Amino acid sequence: xxxxxxxxxxxxxxxxxxxxxxxxxxxxxxxxxxxxxxxxxxxxxxxxxxxxxxxxxxxxxxxxxxxxxxxxxxxxxxxxxxxxxxxxxxxxxxxxxxxxxxxxxxxxxxxxxxxxxxxxxxxxxxxxxxxxxxxxxxxxxxxxxxxxxxxxxxxxxxxxxxxxxxxxxxxxxxxxxxxxxxxxxxxxxxxxxxxxxxxxxxxxxxxxxxxxxxxxxx
Numbered sequence: 001x002x003x004x005x006x007x008x009x010x011x012x013x014x015x016x017x018x019x020x021x022x023x024x025x026x027x028x029x030x031x032x033x034x035x036x037x038x039x040x041x042x043x044x045x046x047x048x049x050x051x052x053x054x055x056x057x058x059x060x061x062x063x064x065x066x067x068x069x070x071x072x073x074x075x076x077x078x079x080x081x082x083x084x085x086x087x088x089x090x091x092x093x094x095x096x097x098x099x100x101x102x103x104x105x106x107x108x109x110x111x112x113x114x115x116x117x118x119x120x121x122x123x124x125x126x127x128x129x130x131x132x133x134x135x136x137x138x139x140x141x142x143x144x145x146x147x148x149x150x151x152x153x154x155x156x157x158x159x160x161x162x163x164x165x166x167x168x169x170x171x172x173x174x175x176x177x178x179x180x181x182x183x184x185x186x187x188x189x190x191x192x193x194x195x196x197x198x199x200x201x202x203x204x205x206x207x208x209x210x211x212x213x214x215x216x217x218x
Contacts, residue, residue, distance in 0.1 A: 130190075131189075137173070138175050143217070148175070149188070152184070173189075202215055
């Protein structure tokens with residue numbers, strides 16, 4: 001038993017581990033063909049690269065300057081032509097305080113005042129037999145014809161008689177004396193343009209004042 005384990009251990013500790021023996025033949029490098037492409041060494045030229053980058057930098061600066069000028073020109077046009085300053089001030093200005101809302105109360109329309117139609121004053125009817133409303137004195141002849149109802153040698157007596165008639169709403173005219181009757185003050189209650197017109201209207205006066213009346217052209 002021990003001899004069998006010993007033989008097994010010796011076989012495992014061998015260099016070939018029990019594998020079959022193989023012969024190795026080295027490759028001959030001289031028989032290989034050289035590669036068709038041979039990479040050439042590249043050389044880095046810093047000056048040439050700087051010359052290529054410089055025009056691109058100048059071109060970028062030129063484009064940036066043009067854009068800046070156009071932007072400034074646009075801002076200037078906006079500020080001074082289109083009232084941009086006022087708009088910008090309005091952006092930063094304080095908001096106005098809200099105005100209080102006042103309720104508008106419509107006042108009722110005043111009622112139109114009633115139109116009071118004024119009645120015309122009645123025209124007093126003129127009594128054809130008493131056309132005068134007052135007492136007056138005629139000092140000179142007028143050429144008209146008068147209805148005379150009294151004749152007095154004194155002016156005061158003629159005035160007293162006229163006042164009595166006025167108390168009865170009968171006006172009168174006191175005719176002053178003339179050369180033909182220097183002392184007579186006559187009291188008349190009506191007058192007409194002509195003697196004939198007076199004579200045509202004398203009858204009603206006689207019925208009212210009596211038969212002592214007469215027509216006098218004065």
